[in-house]
Amino acid sequence: MDIKSGHSSPVMTDSPPISNSRLTIRQNRLPYSSAAATAISQNSNLLLTVPRKKTGILDDVKSNGWLDAMKSSSPPPTILNKDNLTSDAADMTYREWTQLKYPSALSSFEKIMSFAKGKRIALFLDYDGTLSPIVEEPDCAYMSSAMRSAVQNVAKYFPTAIISGRSRDKVYEFVSLSELYYAGSHGMDIMSPAGESLNHEHSRTVSVNEQGKDVNLFQPASEFLPMIDKVLCSLIESTKDIKGVKVEDNKFCISVHYRNVEEKNWALVAQCVDDVIRTYPKLRLTHGRKVLEIRPVIDWDKGKAVTFLLESLGLNNCEDVLPIYVGDDRTDEDAFKVLRDGPNHGYGILVSAVPKDSNAFYSLCDPSEVMEFLKSLVTWKRSMG
Numbered sequence: 001m002d003i004k005s006g007h008s009s010p011v012m013t014d015s016p017p018i019s020n021s022r023l024t025i026r027q028n029r030l031p032y033s034s035a036a037a038t039a040i041s042q043n044s045n046l047l048l049t050v051p052r053k054k055t056g057i058l059d060d061v062k063s064n065g066w067l068d069a070m071k072s073s074s075p076p077p078t079i080l081n082k083d084n085l086t087s088d089a090a091d092m093t094y095r096e097w098t099q100l101k102y103p104s105a106l107s108s109f110e111k112i113m114s115f116a117k118g119k120r121i122a123l124f125l126d127y128d129g130t131l132s133p134i135v136e137e138p139d140c141a142y143m144s145s146a147m148r149s150a151v152q153n154v155a156k157y158f159p160t161a162i163i164s165g166r167s168r169d170k171v172y173e174f175v176s177l178s179e180l181y182y183a184g185s186h187g188m189d190i191m192s193p194a195g196e197s198l199n200h201e202h203s204r205t206v207s208v209n210e211q212g213k214d215v216n217l218f219q220p221a222s223e224f225l226p227m228i229d230k231v232l233c234s235l236i237e238s239t240k241d242i243k244g245v246k247v248e249d250n251k252f253c254i255s256v257h258y259r260n261v262e263e264k265n266w267a268l269v270a271q272c273v274d275d276v277i278r279t280y281p282k283l284r285l286t287h288g289r290k291v292l293e294i295r296p297v298i299d300w301d302k303g304k305a306v307t308f309l310l311e312s313l314g315l316n317n318c319e320d321v322l323p324i325y326v327g328d329d330r331t332d333e334d335a336f337k338v339l340r341d342g343p344n345h346g347y348g349i350l351v352s353a354v355p356k357d358s359n360a361f362y363s364l365c366d367p368s369e370v371m372e373f374l375k376s377l378v379t380w381k382r383s384m385g
């Protein structure tokens, strides 16, 4: 990769840049690592008494905490909505969390807007769990038309980008608003609205299908496409007998969903993924909501995509700019961190119905509150004249 410019550049890194809280298969030895395999092959007694892949998987995965990471990756459906909290205690804990740690962006709206006064707002929105509710079937994560209108309205006043782990095509199909910026594949596939440029020497112009309008693309991981395609085929093949698994092609990354897999088979899903990707040191694995995500080991994530887009929009390092990022997933933390610690100070807003630690400043409970927040932004902007 040879990307030279004043813009942030993706750089190959040797070790997987994953935070400590995020457990990975590679960091946590899985059953049947090469060391274990060597030990077994050197001891024929062991070979007889420890049947490969039958016992040991669960024990090893459990002792590494890896299965716990898979279990805790998404709140159970019973507590997904604020109206549905299972007990008064849970309700109280959530309220304390919003009061003491991550205040509601709706209750704090005036405070946020007093800080925004005289500033240009740039808006970044995650898709799944933020604009659409989490559902069992990834292909059915539709956005309501009310939410689409809210996004459309807010984009009339503020530059708005959708930043998603999904492929850009897929998220564009769901959102269907041509006036937005889109960053698919966790920011590795960035597209300007028609007629706009990303202002980067390595962006390229392509015609988009229906109306043949020109858009500008930036794809820092394009050299990994052949490898990702190969891994995609292997993963589809190796998991085909596990009921409920869904392998999703997100172009520059792959999602292996286990939401609909019986919990007793989660270790098997992990094993299949590890078996395939262990021979690809240029790929890394992260955890999403009941999903294992495989992507290239480049120094690029949703946070980098936010910085790139601010640069493209000429809003980088400007004191009169307030970026706001709304997201629900672990991968959104990279963007929250950039807005919290980087030169482009702004607000991360975590969408969560359960208390959790985050680099965000504020919180919203669910997509319906996200919609309310977007509408409030529009009302505020109109009231400013």
Ligand SMILES: O=P(O)(O)OC[C@H]1O[C@H](O[C@H]2O[C@H](CO)[C@@H](O)[C@H](O)[C@H]2O)[C@H](O)[C@@H](O)[C@@H]1O
Residues within 6 Å of the ligand: 126, 127, 128, 129, 133, 134, 135, 136, 137, 138, 139, 141, 163, 164, 165, 166, 248, 250, 255, 257, 259, 288, 289, 290, 291, 293, 329, 331
């Ligand atoms: O960055 P995002 O827009 O939040 O995308 C992250 C992943 O979202 C999707 O999976 C999640 O939502 C599904 C639909 O609600 C749900 O069934 C699944 O369990 C969740 O993990 C998407 O399918 C993935 O490809 C994205 O990476």
